[in-house]
Amino acid sequence: MSSTSVYPTPINAFKQSKRSVLSVIVDNEPGILARIVGLFSGRGYNIEALNVTVVDVKKNLSRITIETLGEEKVISQIIAQLEKLVPVHSATNLANLSESYEAEICLVKIEFENEEQDQKILNFADIYRSRTVQKRQNFVVYEISGTSERINKFLDDLDTIGGIKVELVRSGPIGLGI
Amino acid sequence: MNNENEFTGADILLKALKDQEVDTIFGYPGGAVLPIYDAIFGQNFLKHVLVRQEAGAVHAAEGYARSSGKVGVLLVTSGPGVTNVVTGLTDALMDSIPIVCISGQVPSHLIGTDAFQECDTTGITRPCTKHNYLVKDVSKLSETIHEAFKIASSGRPGPVLIDIPKDIQFAKSKYISKKDISFREHRIKAGSKNVDKNFVKELVNHIKKSERPIFYVGGGCLNSGHQASQELIKLVNKTNIPITTTLHGLGCFPGEDKSSLGMLGMHGNYEANLAMNKCDLMINVGARFDDRVTGRLDAFSPDSIKFHIDIDQSSINKNVKVNFHTNTDITITLKEINAFIDSNNIDFGDKDYDNWWGQINEWRKKECLHYEQGDEVIKPQHAISRLYELTKQKDTFVTTEVGQHQMWAAQYYKFSKPNRWITSGGLGTMGFGMPAAVGAQMANPDSLVIDIAGEASFLMNIQEIATAVQYKLPIKIFILNNEYMGMVRQWQELLHGSRYSESYVDALPDFKKLAESFNAVGVRAKNISELDDTINEMISIDRPVIADIWVDKKENCFPMIPSGAAHHEMLLSKYDKENPENQEKGKVLV
Ligand SMILES: Cc1ncc(C[n+]2csc(CCOP(=O)(O)OP(=O)(O)O)c2C)c(N)n1
Numbered sequence: 001m002s003s004t005s006v007y008p009t010p011i012n013a014f015k016q017s018k019r020s021v022l023s024v025i026v027d028n029e030p031g032i033l034a035r036i037v038g039l040f041s042g043r044g045y046n047i048e049a050l051n052v053t054v055v056d057v058k059k060n061l062s063r064i065t066i067e068t069l070g071e072e073k074v075i076s077q078i079i080a081q082l083e084k085l086v087p088v089h090s091a092t093n094l095a096n097l098s099e100s101y102e103a104e105i106c107l108v109k110i111e112f113e114n115e116e117q118d119q120k121i122l123n124f125a126d127i128y129r130s131r132t133v134q135k136r137q138n139f140v141v142y143e144i145s146g147t148s149e150r151i152n153k154f155l156d157d158l159d160t161i162g163g164i165k166v167e168l169v170r171s172g173p174i175g176l177g178i
Numbered sequence: 179m180n181n182e183n184e185f186t187g188a189d190i191l192l193k194a195l196k197d198q199e200v201d202t203i204f205g206y207p208g209g210a211v212l213p214i215y216d217a218i219f220g221q222n223f224l225k226h227v228l229v230r231q232e233a234g235a236v237h238a239a240e241g242y243a244r245s246s247g248k249v250g251v252l253l254v255t256s257g258p259g260v261t262n263v264v265t266g267l268t269d270a271l272m273d274s275i276p277i278v279c280i281s282g283q284v285p286s287h288l289i290g291t292d293a294f295q296e297c298d299t300t301g302i303t304r305p306c307t308k309h310n311y312l313v314k315d316v317s318k319l320s321e322t323i324h325e326a327f328k329i330a331s332s333g334r335p336g337p338v339l340i341d342i343p344k345d346i347q348f349a350k351s352k353y354i355s356k357k358d359i360s361f362r363e364h365r366i367k368a369g370s371k372n373v374d375k376n377f378v379k380e381l382v383n384h385i386k387k388s389e390r391p392i393f394y395v396g397g398g399c400l401n402s403g404h405q406a407s408q409e410l411i412k413l414v415n416k417t418n419i420p421i422t423t424t425l426h427g428l429g430c431f432p433g434e435d436k437s438s439l440g441m442l443g444m445h446g447n448y449e450a451n452l453a454m455n456k457c458d459l460m461i462n463v464g465a466r467f468d469d470r471v472t473g474r475l476d477a478f479s480p481d482s483i484k485f486h487i488d489i490d491q492s493s494i495n496k497n498v499k500v501n502f503h504t505n506t507d508i509t510i511t512l513k514e515i516n517a518f519i520d521s522n523n524i525d526f527g528d529k530d531y532d533n534w535w536g537q538i539n540e541w542r543k544k545e546c547l548h549y550e551q552g553d554e555v556i557k558p559q560h561a562i563s564r565l566y567e568l569t570k571q572k573d574t575f576v577t578t579e580v581g582q583h584q585m586w587a588a589q590y591y592k593f594s595k596p597n598r599w600i601t602s603g604g605l606g607t608m609g610f611g612m613p614a615a616v617g618a619q620m621a622n623p624d625s626l627v628i629d630i631a632g633e634a635s636f637l638m639n640i641q642e643i644a645t646a647v648q649y650k651l652p653i654k655i656f657i658l659n660n661e662y663m664g665m666v667r668q669w670q671e672l673l674h675g676s677r678y679s680e681s682y683v684d685a686l687p688d689f690k691k692l693a694e695s696f697n698a699v700g701v702r703a704k705n706i707s708e709l710d711d712t713i714n715e716m717i718s719i720d721r722p723v724i725a726d727i728w729v730d731k732k733e734n735c736f737p738m739i740p741s742g743a744a745h746h747e748m749l750l751s752k753y754d755k756e757n758p759e760n761q762e763k764g765k766v767l768v
C-alpha cells in the first residue's frame with residue numbers, strides 16, 4: 001500500500017495547458033508579424049514556435065504557423081484575438097479539424113570522436129530515416145523531418161550516446177488542415 | 179508632366195476627408211505636417227480646431243465621436259506630436275470609440291536614421307489602435323484613408339492611425355473616391371448581419387421560463403446606434419424585465435424609468451448588483467464582463483443562464499462563460515427578438531415577475547444612494563443632483579474626468595438618451611473630460627455641454643480652456659473641488675489605514691481668477707446657500723465657464739465593491755443604518 005501524502009495534491013490547481021498548433025492566413029504586409037507577436041506578448045500568451053512564409057504570391061498571402069501552450073479557453077481567446085487583426089483572413093486550431101498534417105524540419109550537425117559513436121549515430125539516423133546532408137571524418141549533418149514529437153525523440157535518442165557534440169536548428173512545426 | 183488628374187498627397191487627404199463627410203478636425207501643426215496644413219489653408223469645407231496640446235485633440239475627437247455617432251478626426255505632427263496622443267488612442271481602443279488619427283512622419287528616405295522628430299509611430303501605436311498604417315506610396319493613400327474610416331466605424335469601433343511621411347504629402351497621384359473602392363471583407367470585420375434565429379428562439383423561451391431575469395446593457399448598445407436603444411426600450415416594456423447598465427450603457431435606457439436599476443459594478447447600485455448576483459437569467463447586451471462590473475469572478479452571478487449579444491467575438495467567453503451568444507449586431511438582434519415576440523403573440527403580461535420585483539423593491543428600500551445634505555458644506559452628491567435638476571429640461575451632454583466626481587455623476591445624473599454621457603471608462607483617463615467637452619460642443623453647437631470635473635483631473639488638460647475660448651465654445655467646467663484626489667484618498671482611507679500618501683492637492687490655483695486669465699468666466703459656490711444660484715448663473719452665461727464648487731473634502735463614494743470582492747460583499751455608506759459596521763468589515767476584503 002502506498003503511503004498517504006502529508007499534503008493533499010491539488011489536482012485542479014494545475015491548469016490544463018495543452019499544446020496547440022494554430023494556422024493563420026494573413027495579408028503579407030509590413031508589420032503583420034509584429035502585430036501577431038505583439039498580441040501574444042501583450043496579452044501574456046506563449047509562443048513556443050513560429051513559422052511565416054508567403055504561400056500565395058498572386059494574392060499576397062502568407063501562412064503563419066504558431067505553436068502555443070494554453071488552456072482550451074485561452075486558445076479560443078487567442079483565435080478570437082487573432083481574427084480581430086485587420087490583415088488576418090482566418091485563424092484555425094489544427095486540433096479542432098478532423099484531419100490535419102504536421103511537419104517540422106531539423107538540421108543537425110553531430111561531431112563524434114570514435115567509430116563506436118559513429119555506428120550508433122548511423123543506427124539512429126537509419127531508424128528515423130534522416131537524410132545525410134554531409135559526412136566528414138569527424139562529423140555528420142542530417143536532415144530529419146516529421147512531427148515535432150518525432151524530432152524530439154530522435155534528439156533524445158542521440159542524447160543517450162555519450163561524448164558527441166550536437167548543434168541543431170529547427171523550423172518549428174508547420175501544419176495543414178485538410 | 180503636369181497631369182491635372184493628379185493631386186499631392188496633402189490634397190488627396192483633404193479630398194478623402196471631404197468624401198467621408200468630415201467637417202471638423204482637431205489638430206496641432208508641426209514640421210512633418212506642414213504640407214497638410216498648407217492644404218487646409220484657404221479651403222472652407224473643413225473646420226480645423228487648434229487645440230493646445232495633442233492630448234486635447236485626441237480626447238476632443240473622442241468627445242466629438244461619442245456625442246455625434248460620427249468618426250472623430252485629428253491631425254498631429256511626427257515625434258512628440260504623435261507620442262502625445264498615445265493615451266487618447268488607448269482610451270478610444272478601450273472604450274470602442276471610432277476615431278481616425280492622421281500623423282505626419284519624417285520623409286521616407288530619413289525613416290530609420292533617428293531623424294529630427296522621428297519616432298516609430300506605427301510601432302508605438304500598434305497595440306493601442308484597432309489598426310494603423312505607414313503610407314509608403316502616394317498611389318495607395320486614397321484607398322488607405324477610406325479603409326481607415328471604414329475600419330474605425332465598423333464592427334466594434336476603435337481608433338485607426340495613418341502615418342504619412344512628408345514626401346508622400348508632396349508626391350502626386352490620382353485620387354480614388356470612396357465609391358470607387360471595393361473593401362475587402364476580411365479586413366473590415368463588420369460582424370454578422372444575419373440574425374441568429376436559434377439564439378432568438380432560445381432567448382425568448384428562457385425569458386418565458388425564467389423567474390428572475392435581468393438585462394445587463396453596455397456600451398455596445400450605444401455603438402449599435404440610436405435604434406438599438408429604441409428596440410431595447412420596446413423589449414423591456416414588453417417583458418417587464420429589470421435592466422441595469424454599465425458605466426457606458428447609461429442613457430441607452432431612460433435612467434428614471436421604473437424598470438431601470440441604474441448602474442451596476444464597483445460603484446453601482448445595491449439593487450443592481452444584488453439582482454445580478456441572484457438572477458436566474460442574464461441577458462447581456464453589448465457589455466464585456468469587465469472586472470469593475472463582475473467583481474470576484476467565481477462569485478459572479480452563480481445561478482444564471484447567460485445570453486450574450488456582442489459584435490466582438492473576442493468578448494464572448496473571455497472573462498465569463500456564457501450559455502448562448504450571438505455576434506450579430508445588437509440592433510438587428512433586438513429587432514428580431516421583438517418581431518419574434520410579436521409575430522408569435524407571446525404575451526408576458528401574466529408573467530410580470532412579481533416575486534422578483536418584490537425582492538428588488540426590498541433591495542431598493544436600502545436607498546443606497548441616500549446622503550444627508552447639511553446646511554453648510556455642499557455634499558458632492560447634492561451638487562450633482564442639483565445640477566441634474568437644473569439642467570434636465572435642456573438637451574445636455576455631460577463629459578467627466580476620472581475619480582469620485584465621475585462616479586457621483588454616473589449615480590446622480592440621469593440620462594434618458596444615448597450619446598449624452600461621455601466618460602473614460604476602460605482606461606480611466608484623468609484629463610479626458612475637458613477636451614471631450616470641446617469635441618462634444620463642436621458636434622452639438624446648440625446644446626449645453628458640461629464637464630463634471632475634479633480639481634486634480636482638470637489640471638491635467640487645463641490648457642484646452644484656451645481652445646474653448648478661441649472657438650467660442652460655451653462649455654461648462656463643473657468642478658467638485660475637494661482639494662483631494664478624492665478617489666485615491668478614499669482607497670487610502672478604506673484600504674491603506676488612512677495614510678493619505680500624496681493624495682492631497684496642494685497649491686491649487688484660484689479657479690475663478692484662472693478662468694478670467696483665459697478670458698473665460700469663473701463662478702464659485704462655497705456653501706449650500708450659493709449652490710443653485712451658481713449653477714443657474716453658469717448655465718445662463720453663453721461663454722466657457724469654470725464653476726468652482728467647494729464640496730465636502732472627506733466624502734466617500736458608495737456603494738463600493740472593493741476590487742476582488744463579490745457583488746454581495748458591497749460596502750454601503752455611513753448613512754446605511756442597518757449595517758453600520760460595513761466599513762469595518764470592508765477593510766479585510768480585497
Ligand atoms: C492619468 C491618470 N493618472 C492617475 C490616475 C489615478 N487616479 C484615479 S482617480 C484619481 C484622483 C482624481 O482626483 P480628482 O480629479 O480631484 O477627482 P476626485 O476623485 O477628487 O473627484 C487618480 C489620481 C488616473 N485615473 N489617470
Ligand SMILES: [Mg+2]
Pocket residue numbers: 581632633634658659660661662663664
Ligand atoms: Mg478632487
